[in-house]
Amino acid sequence: MRMLVAGASGFVGGRLLAEAALEGVETAVLRRGAQGPSGDLHSWDPASGRIAPACLQNVDTVVNLCGAGIADRRWTRARRKLLRESRLLPTRTLVSALGQAGGTQGRVLVNASAIGFYGDRGEEWLGEGSAQGRGFLADLCAEWEAEALAARQAGVRVVLLRLGIVLGGGGGALARMATPFRLGLGGPLGDGQAWMSWISLEDLCRAILFAARCPGLEGPVNAVAPEPVRNAEFTRALAAAFGKGARLPMPAxxxxxxxxxxxxxxxxxxxxxxxxxxxxxxxxxxxxALAPYLADLFRV
Ligand SMILES: NC(=O)c1ccc[n+]([C@@H]2O[C@H](COP(=O)([O-])OP(=O)(O)OC[C@H]3O[C@@H](n4cnc5c(N)ncnc54)[C@H](OP(=O)(O)O)[C@@H]3O)[C@@H](O)[C@H]2O)c1
Structure with missing residues (x-):
């Protein structure tokens, strides 16, 4: 397998490159603003649709992880525009390059999406066939997936990987939450009853490589652990991993x-x-299971 990764500089991308190397997968990377091409690093500008055609040479797998952070800050009008454009434009640029590259039979595009597609669904169990939810995130995921699916017209197998909350060291959601919990200042969000569907960073990267190799996977694929937890249970597990209490609820x-x-x-x-x-x-x-995973992750 030779894999081209867009969004490789991020939390998931960095680990994916490491997992790919362990599995003997050759990788090349697309990076905005890179001086290149140099070796396996290719520059592109998804905002203007510029991409070097050579980046797809001998590539059978394209993984797209691009997108500005969803839960980093308040969604102002400008932020919403960035959240949309940083996903739709890179996806469109990659799909167009795949279409022009020719000889695309046998190629696969593994495109990130998110379980935000399902919206706020209470107690309902959600599978890949569940309907789209309501809200900005659900609409954004649907648009993002539609952009990726256009690659099917060029004979590319498209996997829409709906990522749950990715938990791992060195970034992502845990990096944002760890400090208050480490200080014993953590607590549940709202009433703590909301379900959180999570996946370990390692399993996500394994799932990306698995999806790339598995011809039976096409269209939406949920990338989550088999045991989602309520927010209250997540809170207890994270607090326990730091040996602290978590008694400061954050009112909705x-x-x-x-x-x-x-x-x-x-x-x-x-x-x-x-x-x-x-x-x-x-x-x-x-x-x-979440608790042993977090305990292992933060074991000193
Ligand atoms: N982490 C999670 O819990 C989670 C959950 C659900 C879905 N996802 C989705 O999975 C993908 C990867 O997640 P991540 O946590 O690795 O994200 P991340 O650390 O924020 O990295 C995302 C990558 O997107 C690229 N990017 C950022 N702004 C961009 C822009 N304006 N235009 C084009 N590219 C831009 C950057 O790549 P370059 O600077 O190299 O171009 C960056 O490395 C994202 O699309 C995210 O929405 C993540």
């Missing part, structure tokens, strides 16, 4: 006041998602 009204719609859709929404298709194709998670 306060979160909505500070973060607006972002809080409602990204912090407080309940999504109880199953990795139905990954499991049906024989993918085996290394991290199924």
């Amino acid at each position: 009204a306060f979160l909505r006041l500070i973060f607006g719609e972002m809080a409602r859709e990204a912090l407080l929404a309940s999504a109880r998602v199953r990795p139905a298709l990954l499991e049906a194709q024989g993918f085996s998670h290394r991290h199924r």
